Amino acid sequence: MTKNITFLGIETSCDETAAAVIRENDEGTADILSNVVSSQIEEHKKFGGVVPELAARAHLENIEYIIDTALKQSGTAINEIDGVATTAGPGLIVCLTVGLNIGKSIAAFSNKPLIGVNHLEGHALSPGLNEKIKFPYLLLLISGGHSQYLIVKDVNEYEQLGTTIDDALGEAFDKTAKMLDLGYPGGPNVEKFSKEGDENFYKLPEPIINKAGCNLSFAGLKTAVLRESKKINGDVKLKYNLAASFQKTINKILYKKTKIAVEMFKKKTKKENFQLIVAGGVAANKTIRENLTQLSNEMNFEIIYPDLKFCGDNASMIAWAGIQRFKKDLIDDLNITAKSRWPLDKKAPYMKGPGLKL
Numbered sequence: 001m002t003k004n005i006t007f008l009g010i011e012t013s014c015d016e017t018a019a020a021v022i023r024e025n026d027e028g029t030a031d032i033l034s035n036v037v038s039s040q041i042e043e044h045k046k047f048g049g050v051v052p053e054l055a056a057r058a059h060l061e062n063i064e065y066i067i068d069t070a071l072k073q074s075g076t077a078i079n080e081i082d083g084v085a086t087t088a089g090p091g092l093i094v095c096l097t098v099g100l101n102i103g104k105s106i107a108a109f110s111n112k113p114l115i116g117v118n119h120l121e122g123h124a125l126s127p128g129l130n131e132k133i134k135f136p137y138l139l140l141l142i143s144g145g146h147s148q149y150l151i152v153k154d155v156n157e158y159e160q161l162g163t164t165i166d167d168a169l170g171e172a173f174d175k176t177a178k179m180l181d182l183g184y185p186g187g188p189n190v191e192k193f194s195k196e197g198d199e200n201f202y203k204l205p206e207p208i209i210n211k212a213g214c215n216l217s218f219a220g221l222k223t224a225v226l227r228e229s230k231k232i233n234g235d236v237k238l239k240y241n242l243a244a245s246f247q248k249t250i251n252k253i254l255y256k257k258t259k260i261a262v263e264m265f266k267k268k269t270k271k272e273n274f275q276l277i278v279a280g281g282v283a284a285n286k287t288i289r290e291n292l293t294q295l296s297n298e299m300n301f302e303i304i305y306p307d308l309k310f311c312g313d314n315a316s317m318i319a320w321a322g323i324q325r326f327k328k329d330l331i332d333d334l335n336i337t338a339k340s341r342w343p344l345d346k347k348a349p350y351m352k353g354p355g356l357k358l
């Protein structure tokens with residue numbers, strides 16, 4: 001019997017310092033030997049968002065302890081792992097560099113292979129930690145910096161079907177929370193306070209809902225929330241109504257756009273039986289899960305979400321992506337550098353900025 005592959009994963013692309021030790025099991029999913037995440041929420045709370053230099057400093061202060069703890073908790077010595085996977089992009093360069101450099105050092109001194117993981121591939125493959133996923137599948141990636149529909153043909157093989165032309169969905173949640181003074185981090189608070197409000201109270205715009213295929217846009221919706229938030233004058237009821245109406249509008253947009261993406265996926269792959277994987281921080285939102293699960297029942301496809309603890313940033317998904325790449329011999333050189341921008345589909349058109357035609 002061949003030994004099951006074990007990887008150390010490191011993640012420092014934004015405001016979570018994380019390390020994990022993951023072993024592939026005989027079922028083709030993962031045994032989580034340890035999953036340590038140190039969130040910097042308290043550091044960034046007073047600024048209402050991530051401050052790159054503060055984030056980088058916190059990563060530097062914590063990373064050795066976090067990696068040490070992950071190794072200790074897993075009961076694995078460094079010489080028992082098969083490789084080191086560390087996020088190499090996309091993200092904040094000053095933050096990525098911390099994890100990448102320590103990953104390189106560990107790989108070098110222990111003579112293990114290094115995999116520089118695309119953070120987005122980490123999200124894309126994350127449900128595989130718990131469930132057997134089947135290629136090709138349709139991916140809806142909704143996170144703090146990205147909102148995309150992709151065909152995942154295999155590890156390292158992506159075709160983008162649609163993307164946001166302005167804000168990412170997580171960003172829209174965070175900005176809505178900020179405008180409504182619902183606290184930081186935004187997404188979970190908008191979800192929480194939406195439950196207290198009337199979702200039909202405000203009629204908000206649904207940008208490009210009837211055009212541009214499965215591309216997405218949230219900037220006009222955000223501006224409408226800003227305009228209405230200025231008229232609230234501290235009325236808590238209205239605040240919750242606005243949060244609820246925002247959440248409802250998001251669900252309407254995602255329902256319609258996912259339907260289009262499913263049709264595109266079927267046409268391109270000629271597959272009727274397939275999985276839709278919804279991943280990234282926003283995939284933790286329960287009403288989005290209910291909404292898309294309803295669509296999967298209506299359109300008869302399988303829908304899979306990562307375990308809640310693997311929706312937001314974590315190092316288990318990075319170690320897991322590292323194992324999948326290692327199995328395909330996609331090993332990196334020790335001289336790889338961090339990348340702030342790193343699309344999964346390198347051929348996809350850049351969909352932001354002036355002159356964009358939809």
Ligand SMILES: Nc1ncnc2c1ncn2[C@@H]1O[C@H](COP(=O)(O)OP(=O)(O)OP(=O)(O)O)[C@@H](O)[C@H]1O
Pocket residue numbers: 014090091119123142143144145146169170171173174185186187188191280281282283284285286311312313
């Ligand atoms: N329950 C929720 N409802 C809506 N949004 C949520 C929820 N929980 C988390 N989020 C949002 O998820 C985002 C964080 O996700 P994630 O950690 O994947 O993003 P990121 O790593 O910063 O960006 P990216 O992965 O694109 O580089 C934040 O914008 C946060 O508000």
Ligand SMILES: [Mg+2]
Pocket residue numbers: 119123143144280281312313
């Ligand atoms: Mg992320």
